[in-house]
Amino acid sequence: MRIVLVGPPGAGKGTQAAFLAKNLSIPHISTGDLFRANISQQTELGKLAKSYMDAGNLVPDEVTIAMAKDRMEQPDAVGGFLLDGFPRNVSQAEALDELLKTEGIRLDAVLDLEVPEEEVVKRIAGRRICRNDSAHVFHVTYTPPKKDGVCDICGGELYQRDDDSEDTVRTRLEVYHTQTEPIIDYYKAQGLVVTISALGKVDEVTARAMEAIKRKDDDR
Numbered sequence: 001m002r003i004v005l006v007g008p009p010g011a012g013k014g015t016q017a018a019f020l021a022k023n024l025s026i027p028h029i030s031t032g033d034l035f036r037a038n039i040s041q042q043t044e045l046g047k048l049a050k051s052y053m054d055a056g057n058l059v060p061d062e063v064t065i066a067m068a069k070d071r072m073e074q075p076d077a078v079g080g081f082l083l084d085g086f087p088r089n090v091s092q093a094e095a096l097d098e099l100l101k102t103e104g105i106r107l108d109a110v111l112d113l114e115v116p117e118e119e120v121v122k123r124i125a126g127r128r129i130c131r132n133d134s135a136h137v138f139h140v141t142y143t144p145p146k147k148d149g150v151c152d153i154c155g156g157e158l159y160q161r162d163d164d165s166e167d168t169v170r171t172r173l174e175v176y177h178t179q180t181e182p183i184i185d186y187y188k189a190q191g192l193v194v195t196i197s198a199l200g201k202v203d204e205v206t207a208r209a210m211e212a213i214k215r216k217d218d219d220r
Contacts, residue, residue, distance in 0.1 A: 014084065020082055024080070026079065032085060065092060125164055126162050132151065
């Protein structure tokens with residue numbers, strides 16, 4: 001299966017991508033991982049991307065596309081893959097189509113994780129991170145610490161990252177609606193989109209996603 005995962009920030013794409021990739025026995029390819037791997041390995045693409053990032057500029061589409069192309073050509077992705085964070089806009093979606101076309105393959109499904117905007121704000125703005133260990137994460141509503149502002153695990157101070165403030169979250173949502181959401185209509189025109197609710201427990205969302213992908217595969 002070759003799948004693209006789409007959804008707003010806070011939809012749980014990373015979590016679902018990991019579970020789905022494991023269940024489908026295909027690699028999870030995320031834009032963040034691609035950038036980190038290329039930069040840490042100091043590949044030519046990584047050096048190029050870093051030069052833009054160090055200058056405070058966005059990495060051009062062609063660099064991101066080249067990284068994705070290289071990753072999708074790795075042996076473990078021959079039988080399929082799950083793309084998370086790519087394509088990020090219609091231009092990248094068109095480039096991906098052309099790339100797959102040259103290989104004689106196509107996408108099987110585009111999984112759209114749907115979450116109400118206010119739920120996204122609640123999910124992200126409610127996160128609190130431990131200053132001693134960023135792996136210690138709490139949520140003021142869903143997983144609150146026993147003592148307000150104090151990490152249950154190590155006693156460190158809990159804080160809200162700047163990226164998690166309500167104003168920043170709403171700005172990120174605006175960017176998503178403007179840049180990324182249009183790819184849903186682009187793929188709907190190809191009959192590839194399956195939309196599921198990303199509300200509920202992680203395993204419930206995964207079960208919904210797997211069922212939707214199965215139906216899509218059966219319809220082909």
